[in-house]
Amino acid sequence: MIPSATEIVAALGLANQLVGRSHECDYPAGVQALPVCTRPRFDPVGNSREVHERVDAILREALSVYAVDLAVLDALKPTHILTQAQCEVCAVSLADVEKAVAQLSGVQPHILSLQPNHLIDVWADIERVAAALEVEGIGLVQQLRTGVEICSAQAQAAGRRPQVACIEWTDPLMAAGNWIPELVELAGGHCLFGTAGRHSPWLDWADLWAADPEVIVFMPCGYDLQQTREAACDLARRHDEWAQLSAVKSGEVYLVDGNQYFNRPGPRLVDSLAILAQILHPERFAREHPATVWARLL
Structure with a gap:
């Protein structure tokens, strides 16, 4: 079900x-x-x-x-x-x-x-x-745990921990909660919104603006990559200050297929972790997933 x-x-x-x-x-x-x-x-x-x-x-x-x-x-x-x-x-x-x-x-x-x-x-x-x-x-569980440990160890070795905002819905604005903050931390980032183990929280635009994340990852629940792109572009059009966010100015805004990966609490959360690691630390992780799975918002 x-x-x-x-x-x-x-x-x-x-x-x-x-x-x-x-x-x-x-x-x-x-x-x-x-x-x-x-x-x-x-x-x-x-x-x-x-x-x-x-x-x-x-x-x-x-x-x-x-x-x-x-x-x-x-x-x-x-x-x-x-x-x-x-x-x-x-x-x-x-x-x-x-x-x-x-x-x-x-x-x-x-x-x-x-x-x-x-x-x-x-x-x-x-x-x-x-x-x-x-x-x-x-x-199976041990195999998944090992995958998480290997990926996380490599990500932690990067040293730097970019400030990350994971967006689970765009209108109204919602940050990602539950297991997503854990994945961000394991991938070598710092999750600005959402608390591990708690439901995804609603946000005001002012919250995102004040936090000014270094990296923004859009992962709307139930959306594939194209739907995510449309939602992200709609959010950008609705806020004149969008272009002034640090993540936007540095080109560190990403789209992921949340429907297939991040929103599903199953075996492919290990793949979701790998995607985040590739986004946050490209100097340490070669890209392993196609452009239909994650992409930069240009």
Whole structure:
């Protein structure tokens, strides 16, 4: 019911046991052929302000942002359902899944809800999923931890720690929280906004202006690189002072595919760390990801 969980199952070697997915699950290759079990209750097409207002209107009416397709779920008869209880805006909620499962015919599936806030929670979730599916998960977690340690050690050796602002939404302005501040610190930077382990905070333009970051990284939740570029350019057009920010004057403003990497608390957070390290310390890290994954805002 959430892309990160689909990726965890696949990374554990169980992709062939997936029988359904959320409307947003699209990795690894092949999962898009699976039946879709969820849908948004709002039109996701539009600029940042329009999408925000549509979602906000649904939440004000105490309605669910996403719906579970009960008929599809009932036909699939899964033994396990992986969902989340972290953010009702990001994916179908645990409450909605529980309500749908209560209406299913036959044996009730086991529901496993993920709620990571720190990197350590992501590793723990992988082991929880592995245990629930009766496979070994320690090896995968150790592999991911080792990747983080190697990348971080090289980044810390750079010595300098640029001041970084990670932007998770542009209108209204929101900084990135949860595991993102940890990734920035591990990548050899200092995260100006957001607190590790806490939800992403709203910002005023004055906050960004006063902090005057050395590096700005746009990673809007659910956006690919092109959508991120459009959102960043829209933010720049709305503020005359944009061109006076230090990061803008030095050309240190970047776009990343947050939808595929940074927004998903799964195995590819290790890749997200590597992307940040490549951005913050290009003198120490060769570029490993294509221009469709991250780019400089020119």
